[in-house]
Amino acid sequence: MNIKTANRLCELRKAHNLSQEELAYKLGVSRQAVSKWERSESSPDTDNLIQLAALYNISLDELLNGSEAISLIEENKVVKEEDLKKEIILNSSTKVILGGDEASVIYDENNKIDLTIKDVLKWNEKIKVIDNMVMSISAILFTAIYLVLGFTLNNGWSHFWFLFILIPVPSSIVNMIARKNINLFQYEVLAASIYCALGMFFNLWHPLWVIFLSVPLFRLIAGLIMKHKTNPKQDVIDAYYQDIEEDD
Incomplete structure (x- = not known):
């Protein structure tokens, strides 16, 4: 693929306000592949050309300036996947x-x-959507509980503010389960919430500070557990974004 066509693909993407990562997600390819197309280092295959034309609502000839479309399709027959x-x-x-x-x-x-990268990216986006939804629900729920307790109990306002610290905990549980990674659990936040709650209600500030000593212990155990766990989808996501950072 010549540099003129590569530049056209780049211009079309920018004209539609798409980043390389967003376009890659829509096509089900890696961001690296899109970057190589736009640098004229490789060519999109025929299926991707058709997808690009449909995405930009133009013909294949318009996408590649006429005769270049035919030559590029022929070229794709001998492109090496390696x-x-x-x-x-x-x-x-x-x-x-x-x-x-x-x-x-x-x-x-x-x-x-x-x-398949497309399937993995969809899996990752689905988890993000659920995570954001759980985070929003947690924020609303804990705020509502705080308001109710604040208005109904004598010490409600001064004793139950620790509920706000708990907001990220439910979403961390969702992430931990979905990504099969115990390290994602916000144990430190939970420990801080327990410390504040018991400190305010029972004045256990001094002896209860030892709860924070359990944090490194939890992380140590979690690390040992994860050494024997694998999650191929998450590994692909980590590699995908590491590749983006290296290119940038």
Whole structure:
């Protein structure tokens, strides 16, 4: 693909107020692939060309300036998929290979899992939506409880403000379960809430500070547990955004 066509793809994307990441999500490819198209380092395949034309509501000829459309489709017949592949090393035992709209997660060189980037991105977006919804519900619910207790109890206003500290805890539980990662649980926030509540109600400020000593213990245990847990989808997400940061 020539530089003129690459520039046109870039201009069309910007004209529709899309970032490379947003366009990649709509097409079900990696952000790296879109970046390579716009730098004339590789070419979108025929299916992606058709998707781009439909997305921008123009014909294939308009997308690629006439004859270039035919030559590019022919060119795609001999494009090697390996040209788009990039290896991202997450840790000593995990690496992810991103290529086009496919991703492979390799654990210890003997356990390979193949995934589709589009499906993984949809999975990630679904969790984000649920997380934001739970966070909003928590904020509304805890605020409502605080107001009710404040108006009905003598010490309601001064004793129940710790409820606001608890707001991120439910969403962290959702994230922990959905992403299968106990490290995402906001244990520190829960510990602080318990400390404040028992301190205000029972004046246990002094002996109860030891609850904070459990925080590093929790993180240590969580880290040990996660060493033996794998989540291929989350590994692809981590590699995907790491690749974006490296390109930037």
